[in-house]
Amino acid sequence: MSWITINSQNEGPGGRWGHTSITLDDKLYIFGGYDGNYLNDFYTYDFDHNLWQLLQQNGQIPEPRSNHIMFINNGTIYIQGGGGLSKNRFGDLYSLNNQTWTKQKINLIPRTYHTGCVGDNKLFIFGGESGKDLEDLEIIDLNNYTQFTVKIQSQQKPEPRRFATLQYYNKQLILIGGCTQSYNPTPSIYIANFQEQENYVSIYWSQLKIQFSKWGQSCILFDDLFYLFGGRDDKDSDELYSFDLQNSKIQIIKNENKIKARRKHCASIVGNSLVIYGGFNGKYQNDLCFYELPLINTVPLSVELPSKPYEEIPQYQFENYFQQNNGIHFYNDQYDCLIQTDEKCFGVDKSVLINTSGYFRELFYGDYAEGQLLQVDLSYIDHNAFAIVLIFSYKNNLILPILDKEELFRLLELCDYLDMVQLKEKTQYYIAQTVDKNTVQEIYNLSIEHQNNQLQNFCAFKVSKLKMPLQEIDNIQSQQVNNMKKIRKLSIVNEQ
Structure with missing residues (x-):
């Protein structure tokens, strides 16, 4: 298996970093980022016609920003946080329906360079920067846009970090990599178990023995494996890793045809393909790249369920x-x-x-x-x-x-x-x-x-x-x- 780079029939989003992507109905959506200017444009890529389209946005359109998070829950696309002009940090949450944005009535910690994920109708936000590096975890109920009080019940907890990745898997949070304000890697990998109480969530962090010493990488979960691409330690990386959480094993996936090294690109899954767009390695990248992932398990349904629910x-x-x-x-x-x-x-x-x-x-x-x-x-x-x-x-x-x-x-x-x-x-x-x-x-x-x-x-x-x-x-x-x-x-x- 090897990387494939696509030449689309028309001009796409252009080179950028700190942008985000999701996939919906076999289309790729990309929002915002930074190319020397902060952006809030919204593009979609159509497989069938090999075309990019700049989407018309209506309603309360999010301000130009980079290093925000974007996710999808129950068919609704969301944008949260990020940084903009004059070192402005956003603590907002926007939802998109029928190409119309709505700013939700919730005030979160203004932050950029943070990471987040969604699971069980909850949004989890960790770390980032807001004048200083953060170690805060925020949890939002996406049913009613209310915020849970978070109580850390373990002595161990992650160090403040930016440019990390957070994933929701088997009702746990998996925090991987990142760095400090001085760009020293924070290589520790943490797992958070949590328990929802009446009006708060108890968090129990534990640290794994294995490490991942990069920041600005992407992380995608597919078929019970995490796939980590790119990022930076002392240089930008062009490596693709698989992370088997059950066996606590991280290994490089060897492939003949590599793509350019980069950090702060965006990554999504389309079918069984890892999709990478853009990023930065001294230059803003604008390539659209695919890597076909192997099928490991017998039930590749994208559901997180016990063995016999x-x-x-x-x-x-x-x-x-x-x-x-x-x-x-x-x-x-x-x-x-x-x-x-x-x-x-x-x-x-x-x-x-x-x-x-x-x-x-x-x-x-x-x-x-x-x-x-x-x-x-x-x-x-x-x-x-x-x-x-x-x-x-x-x-x-x-x-x-x-x-x-x-x-x-x-x-x-x-x-x-x-x-x-x-x-x-x-x-x-x-x-x-x-x-x-x-x-x-x-x-x-x-x-x-x-x-x-x-x-x-x-x-x-x-x-x-x-x-x-x-x-x-x-x-x-x-x-x-x-x-x-x-x-x-x-x-x-x-x-x-």
Whole structure:
């Protein structure tokens, strides 16, 4: 495997550093950075047409900045912090929907050169600089844009640092590398376990024995491995590393075709490819580079779940979860709203549903909620699927009666409709566990019919894992494979 550099058909963002990127719907998005001036432009790269597009931005557009963080949560893009003109440091948080920015009403520590990540609908922000190097950890609930009080419960904790990377993995925070204000590396790697209490979060830091002595590197998690590229110690690096957290092992990935050394570039995952853009090595870089990552595990779904986050039971046992009185089915006898499905009427506790469903949160307490809703007509929804939704909302566990594959995909569509991300992830994981030689074609066809790209991609990967000749499974080619074919057609030989 080697790096591939793309020549796009039109001019892209231009050379810069301190910018950020995310991927959404197989497109790459890049915001801001510094090229001698602070920037707040917003670009997207389209694989299908090999074109960059400068996006029109509306609303409360973030001020020009670099060294901010950008992330995506539940389909919404966010920008946080960074530095601008006159050493201005930002403590703001912006969200983007339909190309319209909204500045959220929250005041965070103004900082730049910091790092951050998102997980379980929470934003985690660490370190950076705000007149001095910081060791502060801030945690924000992205459901309601409130900030948790953070209590460090361990004697060990990371030193103040800038230009580090932070990742969320298996309900832990992984802090890697960075440097001090005088650019001396802070090579320690820390793991934070945390526990959410009533109104605060307890943090327990522990330091690993291994180290990574660079700053300004990128870090991407894919298929249970962290991939670290570039950065700087006494010079800028062109090395790609893999970091196996479970085995505490960091190693260089050897490849023939290297790209230019750099720091403070941006990195994302598209399909199973690591995507690098820009950065600085004495000059502002403007190249778009790809590296196809190997598939390590049997379930490359981008979900962070325990090994078996579901329980399958007989239909009669499933129905026993509900009591019945006067034609109303209820899990808990305390309910304040009736919801009519296709065949059954359910008594529900609204306060329970709003914790798991964005749809019900908006319906009951959103800007357009009218009065105290006592009845909701969802007669177009299957009662079995809604019963699964209810049990998940009360128990935070996926409990399924025995369903056929079509019913499972309809459950996924209901999750989309009700905006229930965690239930969808667990249901997808359950379906993935059932993919074998006998079911791969059926599940692949259903994933196309129901436009579920993640399971479609998984089936294509499973074909190679099962060592099945591709011709045995008609039309099974993942979007990742298609993307890589496009990339190879566009590639040029890298010149050192």
